Amino acid sequence: MTDPSRIRNFSIIAHIDHGKSTLADRVLQLTHTIADRDMQDQVLDSMDIERERGITIKAQAVRVMYDADDGHTYQLNLIDTPGHVDFTYEVSRSLAACEGVILVVDAAQGVEAQTVANALMAMNANLEIIPLINKIDLPAADPERVRHEIEEGLAIPAEGAVLASGKTGEGVRDALEAVVRLIPPPAGSADAPLKALIFDSYFDTYRGVVALIRVVDGSVTRGMKVRMMASSTVTDVEEVGVRRPANMPVDSLGVGEVGYLITGLKDPSLVKVGDTVTLAKHGATHPLPGYREVKPMVYTGLYPIDGDQYPDLRDALERLTLNDPALVWDPESSHALGFGFRVGFLGLLHMEVVKERLEREFGLDLLATAPSVEYHAHRTSGEMLTVHSPQDMPDPGHLERVEEPFLKVTVLVPPDYVGPVMELADQRRATFKDMQYLSATTVEMHYEMPLAELIMDFFDQLKSRTKGYASLDYEYIGYRESSLVKLDILLAGKPVDALSFIVHKDKAYPRGKVLTEKLREIIPRQMFEVPIQAAIGSKIISRETVRAKRKDVLAKCYGGDITRKRKLLEKQKEGKKRMKSVGSVEIPQEAFMAILKVDE
Amino acid sequence: MSENLTLPRHLYVHVPLCRSKCAYCGFYSGATCSSSIPEHGVTLGLIRQAEGWLRRDLPAAALDTLYIGGGTPTVLGGGLPLLVASIARSFGLTEGAEVTVEANPDSLDARLVRMLPSAGVTRVSLGVQSFEEEELRALKRPHDTGQAKRCADEVLSAGLEISVDLMCGIPGQTLESWERSLGCAIELGCGHLSVYPLSLEEGTPLADQVEAGHVVLPTDDEVATMLEHAAVALASAGLARYEVASFARSGCESRHNTAYWTGAEYLGVGPSAHGMLSVRTAEALGVAKATNRTARVRYSVPADVCEGLESDPPLELEHLSADEVLREDAMLGMRMAAGITDELAAMAGATGALSELEDDGLVMHIEGRWRMNPSRWLLGNEVFGRIWLRDRV
Numbered sequence: 001m002t003d004p005s006r007i008r009n010f011s012i013i014a015h016i017d018h019g020k021s022t023l024a025d026r027v028l029q030l031t032h033t034i035a036d037r038d039m040q041d042q043v044l045d046s047m048d049i050e051r052e053r054g055i056t057i058k059a060q061a062v063r064v065m066y067d068a069d070d071g072h073t074y075q076l077n078l079i080d081t082p083g084h085v086d087f088t089y090e091v092s093r094s095l096a097a098c099e100g101v102i103l104v105v106d107a108a109q110g111v112e113a114q115t116v117a118n119a120l121m122a123m124n125a126n127l128e129i130i131p132l133i134n135k136i137d138l139p140a141a142d143p144e145r146v147r148h149e150i151e152e153g154l155a156i157p158a159e160g161a162v163l164a165s166g167k168t169g170e171g172v173r174d175a176l177e178a179v180v181r182l183i184p185p186p187a188g189s190a191d192a193p194l195k196a197l198i199f200d201s202y203f204d205t206y207r208g209v210v211a212l213i214r215v216v217d218g219s220v221t222r223g224m225k226v227r228m229m230a231s232s233t234v235t236d237v238e239e240v241g242v243r244r245p246a247n248m249p250v251d252s253l254g255v256g257e258v259g260y261l262i263t264g265l266k267d268p269s270l271v272k273v274g275d276t277v278t279l280a281k282h283g284a285t286h287p288l289p290g291y292r293e294v295k296p297m298v299y300t301g302l303y304p305i306d307g308d309q310y311p312d313l314r315d316a317l318e319r320l321t322l323n324d325p326a327l328v329w330d331p332e333s334s335h336a337l338g339f340g341f342r343v344g345f346l347g348l349l350h351m352e353v354v355k356e357r358l359e360r361e362f363g364l365d366l367l368a369t370a371p372s373v374e375y376h377a378h379r380t381s382g383e384m385l386t387v388h389s390p391q392d393m394p395d396p397g398h399l400e401r402v403e404e405p406f407l408k409v410t411v412l413v414p415p416d417y418v419g420p421v422m423e424l425a426d427q428r429r430a431t432f433k434d435m436q437y438l439s440a441t442t443v444e445m446h447y448e449m450p451l452a453e454l455i456m457d458f459f460d461q462l463k464s465r466t467k468g469y470a471s472l473d474y475e476y477i478g479y480r481e482s483s484l485v486k487l488d489i490l491l492a493g494k495p496v497d498a499l500s501f502i503v504h505k506d507k508a509y510p511r512g513k514v515l516t517e518k519l520r521e522i523i524p525r526q527m528f529e530v531p532i533q534a535a536i537g538s539k540i541i542s543r544e545t546v547r548a549k550r551k552d553v554l555a556k557c558y559g560g561d562i563t564r565k566r567k568l569l570e571k572q573k574e575g576k577k578r579m580k581s582v583g584s585v586e587i588p589q590e591a592f593m594a595i596l597k598v599d600e
Numbered sequence: 601m602s603e604n605l606t607l608p609r610h611l612y613v614h615v616p617l618c619r620s621k622c623a624y625c626g627f628y629s630g631a632t633c634s635s636s637i638p639e640h641g642v643t644l645g646l647i648r649q650a651e652g653w654l655r656r657d658l659p660a661a662a663l664d665t666l667y668i669g670g671g672t673p674t675v676l677g678g679g680l681p682l683l684v685a686s687i688a689r690s691f692g693l694t695e696g697a698e699v700t701v702e703a704n705p706d707s708l709d710a711r712l713v714r715m716l717p718s719a720g721v722t723r724v725s726l727g728v729q730s731f732e733e734e735e736l737r738a739l740k741r742p743h744d745t746g747q748a749k750r751c752a753d754e755v756l757s758a759g760l761e762i763s764v765d766l767m768c769g770i771p772g773q774t775l776e777s778w779e780r781s782l783g784c785a786i787e788l789g790c791g792h793l794s795v796y797p798l799s800l801e802e803g804t805p806l807a808d809q810v811e812a813g814h815v816v817l818p819t820d821d822e823v824a825t826m827l828e829h830a831a832v833a834l835a836s837a838g839l840a841r842y843e844v845a846s847f848a849r850s851g852c853e854s855r856h857n858t859a860y861w862t863g864a865e866y867l868g869v870g871p872s873a874h875g876m877l878s879v880r881t882a883e884a885l886g887v888a889k890a891t892n893r894t895a896r897v898r899y900s901v902p903a904d905v906c907e908g909l910e911s912d913p914p915l916e917l918e919h920l921s922a923d924e925v926l927r928e929d930a931m932l933g934m935r936m937a938a939g940i941t942d943e944l945a946a947m948a949g950a951t952g953a954l955s956e957l958e959d960d961g962l963v964m965h966i967e968g969r970w971r972m973n974p975s976r977w978l979l980g981n982e983v984f985g986r987i988w989l990r991d992r993v
Binding site for chain 1: 797821827844857866868872875876918935960981985988
């Protein structure tokens, strides 16, 4: 166990693409934690998707030993946090394991929405903030302007900001010196009963759940009996260790130390992020603050294109959930799509990542229905129903009111684009709250809006209307009553459940109209005329028609054409396979996502 | 075992030459070494390869049909009658055999026409495509409408039957211009017409022009209307649709093409020609070994002009199982107005699909035969596809 005065626990926080992971790589190299020959890019992002997309999804912790200018060797624990608003709670728990952060700001891009959001989280957690202006080797780098933005926009003194380049390694040592000098050592009592914070976990096929922990008080030793306070689970400590970044067992972890804990528990739901580990007997009476049950924000139906893959999809979801307890799912069935699952995600990115992993790592071909949120439907009987799928929305006659989740949304944008943002916000039922200049080049706008509107390609629209300049952050603020209706789509007179969605009453008509038009373009001509209707209850609000196909490819078919003809027919059939037939109508997969791309 | 077997009674010869390439042609007629093979060399090569089949271990049967296609067979000039006469002599022809040559109006002159009947030719298939100058130019056809009409007259006055190819969906074509072309063909007095839409083949100059937006094709709906009008106009002129894309006066139906659609064996000679043999015939000819998984063998001659003209070229084989043979016969049989018997439908496992298609109004079940609903010919692929793939909704 190390003397706490020689320990520093910190995290690197940044807006996406500001160079956090590359900077972490340099820290590992500089401290010889990883030999140069073993170095690969973004060591701490272990998933392919993390590397490809340049985002961090799982938190990581790594211990490095740093020989500081004061002649002492320090134990530095770098806790890498997820870099996306979907994972706000996870970030807050990672930050709770630190005493300080390095706030990375791109020397060319400057302060962006997540820079602000992350800095605020660090401030709320009372952490020491070391500003670091990264990518100073870029031709477009303007450290002076960025320094100014940090001071003006975030009220963080930045005259001493570290100037660095993750690419060249310049300034990385300065950053570590600042960590040693400015970030306080962990304060905790070695004599108090054990209190350790679980800030992430992952599943190991052989060892079960591995928890990443930060010891606050006391110490945790192999062989000890411990209790997870929120899940009230008592278990033995099979192994404790530190990550460098491979697991290295140690006898115990003391005050301020960061490492991993293996208990032999196989059920990830018993090892919750944010929970406190204490002694089984005579343990702490109060857990560490900040624990919260993680709740999904966005739901979608996932269906295998090939119905035979249903059991494979279930197995794959089970396996992903081991490493990602935030993923929740329930079997669901649709007349149109057959058997599938209604899956809840922390946010849109989380959804995309999970779908991509299911397809890529498990070889599944999936169809996703348009995402929806969790509605609270209050029946006239007084009963409240949580609705994750439009199919489950009760009949309007039995509804007293419906509530939907609202967000506080922060948009950072150059002043020239304030107009387009306001226009978009207006279309998305967003209520303007206030706006302020962070600097001459950045305006911060605050809105309150329904989550349901945000998940309708709001971010893509925001980006395209601001030529990519706007950045976005949001936080959940609670449920509010809205005037919502369920819009059904009927094909050839039959409602297609998987195409139903819930929409604000005032937008039902234009959205129904655009969607039917869109579907007319997407649905290929069939042997019969296919009417497409949008309806609220029994009232048809718009109608389009896919006219009947009049001819398919006809050609001469002589001796040499026969083989080719057969192949053509087979190819045609393959094309059809990728569509879903609902009754007699063949629907291409993209139809199910068309709702998302509707701009009236 | 092979005592009853003979060579097929149908022979197709592919002449791999063209004077120029049409804008829509995706066919391999590029002469990789044609400069080194003069036209008479091609003629002799084809004769040698055809006669090669006679030297194998099966007795010849007099040919019921012989079809010289291409490419442009008339490019052979005087070699064309020589080719026909040689094959007729060495294989023998049945009484009333159908001997067709394909011809392009630009390379079929009066002298050549006069030589054809004595060589044994009974029928000329004329690649007209359109009787509108603009449309011929858009297709880069090497002839004009005057040549086409003159040619047709000469063929008819030589006592030969004539078939005309007409194409719809040509850039710039309208319903009116299409009807004019149809009218010309009817007026010429031809007994047989092949009518089909232009199909855009990837990599052809026309496909490139369409992609670049320099050329606009008639829409699918316009083409459908053209095909519907053609059926009406031809029927009232006494030419009945006996196959999806073929119309004929009674007795003028192409017996050679009918062989393709009714599961008859045929030999193919010349670069990229195809042949079809029962597995027993194929084995007797030394083409393929019989296995219990193979019932029918389709073969193709290499497309390369040098290799494809060898007297014993390497053949590329496709094996079909007994089940595939039945489905193929059913699928091809449904191309014909006569349709298929209940028995074939049942053996091909197509009765279910056909019943569904009947419910959908695409096919009819009359007097123990399944056939296309004459008003739904344009959705033929739906029918053929469901039969071949044994696809039930």
